[in-house]
Amino acid sequence: MTPLDEALRLEALAEGRFRGHTHPGYANMVGPFGGITAAQALAAVMQHPARIGEPLTLTVNYCAAMADGGFDAIAQAVKTNRTTQHWWVELRQDGRTVTSATAVTALRRQVWQRVEHQMPVVPAPETLARAPSLRFVEWPRRYEMRVIDDPLPLVDDDTEHPSSRGRMWVRDDPPRPLDACALAAICDVFFPRIWRRRARKTPAGTVSMTVCFHADAALLAATGSSPLLAQAQAQAFRCGFFDQAVQVWNREGELLATSQQVVYHKA
Amino acid sequence: MTPLDEALRLEALAEGRFRGHTHPGYANMVGPFGGITAAQALAAVMQHPARIGEPLTLTVNYCAAMADGGFDAIAQAVKTNRTTQHWWVELRQDGRTVTSATAVTALRRQVWQRVEHQMPVVPAPETLARAPSLRFVEWPRRYEMRVIDDPLPLVDDDTEHPSSRGRMWVRDDPPRPLDACALAAICDVFFPRIWRRRARKTPAGTVSMTVCFHADAALLAATGSSPLLAQAQAQAFRCGFFDQAVQVWNREGELLATSQQVVYHKA
Numbered sequence: 001m002t003p004l005d006e007a008l009r010l011e012a013l014a015e016g017r018f019r020g021h022t023h024p025g026y027a028n029m030v031g032p033f034g035g036i037t038a039a040q041a042l043a044a045v046m047q048h049p050a051r052i053g054e055p056l057t058l059t060v061n062y063c064a065a066m067a068d069g070g071f072d073a074i075a076q077a078v079k080t081n082r083t084t085q086h087w088w089v090e091l092r093q094d095g096r097t098v099t100s101a102t103a104v105t106a107l108r109r110q111v112w113q114r115v116e117h118q119m120p121v122v123p124a125p126e127t128l129a130r131a132p133s134l135r136f137v138e139w140p141r142r143y144e145m146r147v148i149d150d151p152l153p154l155v156d157d158d159t160e161h162p163s164s165r166g167r168m169w170v171r172d173d174p175p176r177p178l179d180a181c182a183l184a185a186i187c188d189v190f191f192p193r194i195w196r197r198r199a200r201k202t203p204a205g206t207v208s209m210t211v212c213f214h215a216d217a218a219l220l221a222a223t224g225s226s227p228l229l230a231q232a233q234a235q236a237f238r239c240g241f242f243d244q245a246v247q248v249w250n251r252e253g254e255l256l257a258t259s260q261q262v263v264y265h266k267a
Numbered sequence: 268m269t270p271l272d273e274a275l276r277l278e279a280l281a282e283g284r285f286r287g288h289t290h291p292g293y294a295n296m297v298g299p300f301g302g303i304t305a306a307q308a309l310a311a312v313m314q315h316p317a318r319i320g321e322p323l324t325l326t327v328n329y330c331a332a333m334a335d336g337g338f339d340a341i342a343q344a345v346k347t348n349r350t351t352q353h354w355w356v357e358l359r360q361d362g363r364t365v366t367s368a369t370a371v372t373a374l375r376r377q378v379w380q381r382v383e384h385q386m387p388v389v390p391a392p393e394t395l396a397r398a399p400s401l402r403f404v405e406w407p408r409r410y411e412m413r414v415i416d417d418p419l420p421l422v423d424d425d426t427e428h429p430s431s432r433g434r435m436w437v438r439d440d441p442p443r444p445l446d447a448c449a450l451a452a453i454c455d456v457f458f459p460r461i462w463r464r465r466a467r468k469t470p471a472g473t474v475s476m477t478v479c480f481h482a483d484a485a486l487l488a489a490t491g492s493s494p495l496l497a498q499a500q501a502q503a504f505r506c507g508f509f510d511q512a513v514q515v516w517n518r519e520g521e522l523l524a525t526s527q528q529v530v531y532h533k534a
Contacts (some may be wrong), residue, residue, distance in 0.1 A: 056508060057529045059326040059474045061369055063353040064344035078357075078364050079330035084474060084531070086330040086367060089353075097345050100353060102328055102369055104475055108506035111534040112465060116431055117502035156528070164383055198379060207351060207371055208324045210477040212510045212529050214503040228450045235384035235482040235514065236522040239375035241323060242527055245512070247502065255503040255507075259512055260527045262324045262371070262479050264351070267378040 002176045003142055004185075007036050008043045010073055018044050018073040020091075022066060030064045033139035034206045035188030041060045041089045041101040041180040044073035046181065051077075052085050053105040054217055055180040059210040066091070068167045071098065083107045108216040117258070119249040122148050125169035125227040143189055144173040146227070152191055156200045164197035165233040166190055175225035178256075180213055183220070186230060187211050187246050187259035193234035194242055194265050202266045207241070209261035215254065223250040240265060269443045270409055271452075274303050275310045275512045277340055285311050285340040287358075289333060293406045300406035301473045302455030306448040308356045308368040313339035313448065318344075319352050321484050322370040322447040326477040332364045333358070338365065350374045375483040377416060386520040389415050392436035392494040410456055411440040413494070419458055423467045431464035432500040433457055442492035445523075450487070451478050454513050454526035460501035461509055461532050469533050473510070476528035482521065490517040507532060 007023035020043075026036040038060040043073035045051060072092045079086040084106045128146035136266045162181035170189055172182055178264025217224070234242045246259040270292040277285035277300045287310075293303040305327040312318060339359045346353040351373045367469035395413035417433025437456055439449055459471035482490070501509045515528040 005281070036499075054490065059369060059475075059477060060347075061324075061353050061371060064348070064522075078328075078367050081331070086328050086364075088367060091460075100355060100369060102326060102346050102367060102475075104328060106474075106508065106531075107311075108508075109534065111507050111532075113505045115503050117443070165426075170382075180353045183277050197381065197383065208326075208369075210326060210527060212527060213509070214505045214508075219505075232415065235525050236382050238380045238481045238522075239483045241373065241375075241481075243481070245525070245527075254320075256503075258502050258512070258527065260477060260479060260512075260525065264373075265378075267376065 002172065002174050004172055004176055008039060008181055010043055010047055010184040012047065016048055016075050017125055019070060020073050021070050022068050025142055028139055029137055034062060035185035036180065037066060037099055038188060038209060039185040040073065041091060042103060042181050042184050043098055044075040044089055045087050045103050045105065046104065048075050051105055052080065053107040055065060055213045056104045056106040057210065057212050058103045058184055059208065060101045061208045062206055063100055066075065066098045067093055090128065091130050110138060114244055115253065117247055117255055119253040122167060122229065125135060128169065142173055143172050150196065153195055153199055153201060159199050161197050163200055163246045164193035164195060167229065167231045167232065169227040170230050171225060171227045177225055178220045178223045180220065182262060183213065183248065183257050184211050186228060186248060187257060189230065190232040190244065192265065193232060193244050197237065204263050207262045207264050209259060211257055213257050213260045215256040219254060219256065223256065226251050228256065269439065269441050271443055271449060271504065272358065272441055275306060275448055277314055278357045279314065283296065283315055283342050285314065286337060287340050287420050288337050289335050289390050290408055291405065293505055296404055301329060301454035302335060304366055305455060305476060305482050306452040308358060308366055309370060311342040311356055312354050312372065313371050315342050318325060318372055319347065320374040321373045322478050322480045323373040324477065325451055326475065327366060327368045328475045329366055329473055330364065333361055333365045380397055382522045384514055384522060386496055386516040389434060389496065397438065409440055410437050417463065420462050420466055420468065426466050428466055430486040431460035432498065433463060433500045434496065437497050438492060438494045444492055445487045445490045447480055450480065450515065450524050452476050453495060453515060454524055456497065457499040457511065459530055459532065460499060460511050464501060464504065471532040472531050474529045474531050476526060478524055478526045480509065480524050482523040483487055486521060486523065490523065491516050
């Protein structure tokens with residue numbers, strides 16, 4: 001059982017009601033890594049006995065800081081159709097909502113398919129050094145990251161960079177077969193784009209993240225524990241917030257997920 | 268009062284409980300245009316007396332077909348922080364949820380800002396013909412659309428197009444000062460990207476749409492009723508669904524909103 005499996009373990013209390021715990025291996029500076037919270041919210045849907053289909057989309061709203069310790073996960077099917085199911089999820093601590101989420105699960109069908117956003121040509125993961133661990137943050141140690149063109153800025157020199165785009169090869173450490181919860185977490189592995197574009201490590205935190213799952217279970221299984229190519233870029237920084245658009249491909253160039261998040265930053 | 272103002276009119280029944288109506292001017296083939304439903308869900312938040320701040324992000328999940336007629340809109344502040352507020356919204360007909368949504372409103376601040384996804388160089392709206400009305404669909408008549416490179420395919424010739432990207436100048440008809448509700452609706456004005464990429468008008472419907480609002484109220488006011496440049500492109504088509512990433516700029520090149528939606532399509 002890997003740290004990710006441990007973090008995703010939810011104890012069923014009643015139908016649609018689970019007990020989970022933050023995991024010290026995914027600790028951020030304050031509270032848990034947002035990606036693991038997203039994965040835990042999705043895990044409540046995945047473990048719901050009435051679920052039909054596979055994840056299609058997930059929106060996670062980070063309402064309040066999550067404290068280290070236990071939480072209740074409540075998942076409710078708002079509407080069940082023939083091939084899609086709409087979910088409402090809350091993570092609560094001490095009776096207060098700390099995370100709200102919606103998700104759609106769907107029966108997938110093998111029909112006409114195309115990748116339009118093609119995987120960029122980048123060096124193979126074997127040719128790149130693993131990113132060093134950070135002294136004060138635990139969760140990056142749970143990922144084998146091989147950064148291509150997006151080193152963590154070490155100096156706040158305010159030398160503005162023309163682009164916030166970053167790319168890395170990434171997979172869980174220890175390697176673990178990919179599933180939708182792991183993929184949701186990986187959509188959040190990038191440091192805030194403002195640190196790169198503005199070249200200043202101003203405090204920042206994700207407000208909301210939406211993940212669109214293109215991969216069905218068969219493609220996730222075929223991807224297994226191979227490194228994934230992840231790319232992130234902001235489209236605009238304005239009035240104290242910016243967005244971050246993400247794509248995740250497997251080595252064969254299949255686009256597994258696309259994501260968009262909104263991030264708060266301090267002046 | 269324009270048709271959009273009429274469509275957004277909600278009668279307050281109790282705190283966070285409103286009565287609204289579908290508008291015949293925004294009728295789609297079956298039920299209303301998804302963009303107007305998104306705008307109505309956001310309108311319930313905007314009219315809530317406890318709201319703080321301006322829209323930052325909105326996710327709308329189309330759970331079930333909305334019938335023409337009245338609906339209840341329920342908006343609830345899940346969490347109110349000092350500068351952000353997290354919302355849960357439902358549109359109901361006959362006691363059943365037809366649309367679920369989450370939104371975040373936030374106090375915006377004039378701080379460091381950049382547009383990273385720059386407005387493409389395209390012909391001015393004055394040089395382009397207005398798109399013709401469609402005989403069987405009412406809602407496109409509520410928009411002045413000047414299509415740049417994305418004509419509605421008229422023949423299903425299955426001649427695959429290398430790109431699904433489409434661009435148009437668009438504004439409400441009659442022209443109306445832009446606000447966040449109008450902007451949310453405009454994020455949904457594109458026909459399904461599969462009609463272009465695959466070149467087959469297979470039935471398709473939006474499952475979920477997320478809008479990130481970059482513009483604050485001052486920028487929306489400055490934009491007024493000028494035409495907006497809207498761009499849409501899919502990133503992947505797989506297993507019966509595809510995504511559609513959207514950007515909306517004003518004529519001055521400010522990025523007002525970015526959006527991502529997930530669309531179902533028939534084989």
